[in-house]
Amino acid sequence: MRVKVVCVGGGPAGLYLAILLKRQDPSHDVTVHERNPEGRTYGWGVTYWRGLLDKLRAYDPETARAIEAHSVRWTDGVARVRGLTTRHRGDEGFGIGRHRLLDLLAGRARALGVRLEFESEPTEPPAGADLVVAADGVHSALRGGAADRFGTRVTTGRNPYIWLGTTKVFDAFTFAFTETEHGWIWAYGYAYSGDHSTCVVECSPETCAGLGLDRAGEGEGLALLEKLFADVLDGHPLIARSGASWQPFRTLTNRAWHHGNLVLLGDAAHTTHYSIGAGTTLALEDAMCLADALRAHTGLPEALAAYERRRRAALLSAQSAARYSAQWYENLPRYIHLPPHRMFALLGQRHSPLLPYVPPQLYYGLDRAAGRLEALRRLKRWLGPRAARALHARATSRRS
Structure with a gap:
């Protein structure tokens, strides 16, 4: 069935959703509105990891190939403290200029028949659209126009x-x-x-x-x-x-992600602290999930509810990691006087919900042991998601 979709916000989330919807059905009428002139954006480069690239290949191989071809990659992490340098091998990471990423996504969207309207920023849901997507960032005008419906909450770091x-x-x-x-x-x-x-x-x-x-x-x-x-x-x-x-960084959450035919995407729906380098990844994954939900459900209310439910669950671990990562840096004096290799090891463990409650030297020893003992590794994996769910449930009960 042909649908008319209006996406407000020409960032990674909005452009990638437009690409996926046109790939699902070329007859869909999809327009993306972007407040800035074409070619202008904020920021410098963005990071992502191998897991995102694998997902991009599954959803649109052409976009994935273009992004990978214009990215730089690394496998090491380096920490410099008091003139000393320690280097560790880690997961394969990628960096790409935000301007380049948006240019690639815009080009792909145009090739598929998406209309791109630059220097255009609707502040109210456009009339006549079957679906309106608010992908206009943390200061979303569309979300702000129905703030009481979405229950937006901002916490300042x-x-x-x-x-x-x-x-x-x-x-x-x-x-x-x-x-x-x-x-x-x-x-x-x-x-x-x-x-x-x-x-x-x-x-x-x-x-x-x-x-x-x-x-x-x-x-x-x-x-x-x-x-x-x-x-x-x-x-x-x-x-x-x-x-x-x-x-200071502003962490944004919403009690609801959709109202009527208006749905939130990317930073308009949620933000996570920059120190985990996941903002662009989560925005693109939002687009994947929303496209999947719209394909799987014939009714819009069911599709939007499924999207919100799945993404909320998927975000729990990332939001927990971001919260603890920000706190690690806020409590840097607790770790900075360790020997550099130990400090860097705990920097890599900053997402752990246990680390703030265990003396750093003791945690380092336990983590070294966990690397050798499968039982302790399983315990760490088991505790992490459960701590995140418990914190989410506690926060939800306080808001209700």
């Missing part, structure tokens, strides 16, 4: 951060920790092309204020950060997009 770029091309996912007289400041760096990397810098509010970063001009702030991270930047500059500023 403690640490401020700033999203920057650099011409330094990192050969691994790099963590750099620098001690100042006002406390620790750290950066996450990863390549996304042959000549640029993303560099996210974070610190405590006290360190940000003590260093004057919260009131410094752009040039002054970048110069100070370049000095603090000179050992990892190797003389390369840091680059700021227009409007880049220090701000």
Whole structure:
């Protein structure tokens, strides 16, 4: 059956959903509205992992091939603390420029017959559409117009951060920790092309204020950060997009993800802390799940309910990991004085719901033992999802 779909928001979630719907049925009438001019976007590069690439291949091999061909990859993680460097082999990761990713998705959508309307931002659900998709980000105008229906809740994190770029091309996912007289400041760096990397810098509010970063001009702030991270930047500059500023991360949740024929997708529905590098992956997986639900159910209410139910369940582990990851950095003094190889090992375990309650040295020893004992490995795998479900149930009961 031919349906008319209007998607507001031309980010990864909205564009990929449009691609999947046109692949399912070329007769569908699909339009994507994007507030920005074509070719303009925020941010630098995005990360993803092998698991997402496998899913992309299953849903649309052509898109998967294009994304992989324009991505850089790494397998190592590097941490630098007090002039010491430790390197660990990890899972295969990928980086791609956000601009490049959107260009590839837009090109594929156009080739399939999707209409793309740039510099267009409907603030109310367009009339005449069978389905309206709010993929317009954390500040979604469509969701805001029915805020009481969706039950939007925003939690502000403690640490401020700033999203920057650099011409330094990192050969691994790099963590750099620098001690100042006002406390620790750290950066996450990863390549996304042959000549640029993303560099996210974070610190405590006290360190940000003590260093004057919260009131410094752009040039002054970048110069100070370049000095603090000179050992990892190797003389390369840091680059700021227009409007880049220090701000705390906002975690957004919604009590409901759909109302009538309006459904939330990607950051309009949920956000997870940037330190787990999952935002783009979760947005694309939202699109996959919604497309599957619309194909499997003939009735729109049933399809949207199935989508919301499945994605809420799938997001539990990622949301738990993001929550504990953010808390790990907020409590960095608890771990930073460990020997670098031990600190980096616990950095890799920052998603664990047990770590905040076990002395770091003891946890490190238990984790080493768990690597050798299958029974303990099974216990860790068993505890993780159950802790996430228990926290979700507790949060839900508090809201109700």
